[in-house]
Amino acid sequence: MAAAKPLRREYSQAATRTALLEAAETLILESSMPGLSLRAVCTRAGFTQGAFYSNFASREDLLLAVMERNLEERVHTLADMTLDYRAMTFDQTMARIGAWLATVSGRREWAQMAIELRLEAVRNPALARAIAAAEQRIDGLFAERIDDLVGHFGLSPRFRSTEIVETLLVLWRGLALRDDDDNTSLPVADIFITCMRAMLGRP
Numbered sequence: 001m002a003a004a005k006p007l008r009r010e011y012s013q014a015a016t017r018t019a020l021l022e023a024a025e026t027l028i029l030e031s032s033m034p035g036l037s038l039r040a041v042c043t044r045a046g047f048t049q050g051a052f053y054s055n056f057a058s059r060e061d062l063l064l065a066v067m068e069r070n071l072e073e074r075v076h077t078l079a080d081m082t083l084d085y086r087a088m089t090f091d092q093t094m095a096r097i098g099a100w101l102a103t104v105s106g107r108r109e110w111a112q113m114a115i116e117l118r119l120e121a122v123r124n125p126a127l128a129r130a131i132a133a134a135e136q137r138i139d140g141l142f143a144e145r146i147d148d149l150v151g152h153f154g155l156s157p158r159f160r161s162t163e164i165v166e167t168l169l170v171l172w173r174g175l176a177l178r179d180d181d182d183n184t185s186l187p188v189a190d191i192f193i194t195c196m197r198a199m200l201g202r203p
Contacts (some may be wrong), residue, residue, distance in 0.1 A: 101189035
């Protein structure tokens, strides 16, 4: 019985961390990232600030974890979507990815949060190193999906998969600053797919 206690404590801490992340994500989507307070996150999650600091070193640490979690979910979703691409043509695969992008492109807060974290990192070297490490790991996961597509369809991309991923993420952050009221602009998903096809060598 004594050996089971650490497992229960570990599970409890993981559950607390998840609850805090979900509370932060909900509050970001309800209001905005700049106005996010630790008190509000703890209140929404139902924990004390002591519980918060047992899981995160700071507000920036929390925001970085939220961003990582969101991007990881996007990677896994993209992986699930392309599991059956062997039964589709390249054009059908791009159309499916485009349809998925259309459903997530409206969540501008994630791109804006990434931009804000980068601005904060200019003044915080430790945060800058953490962001660089997180982005390198996430970029690698996205690059694996690109490599799968390249290998299956026999593509001759003009750039390395890591360069394609970096370009698309930079594009995503830039489009997050675009005026939503500009009805003359191309849809975000169309811009992404056009750029992605060009870099993969199949415009």
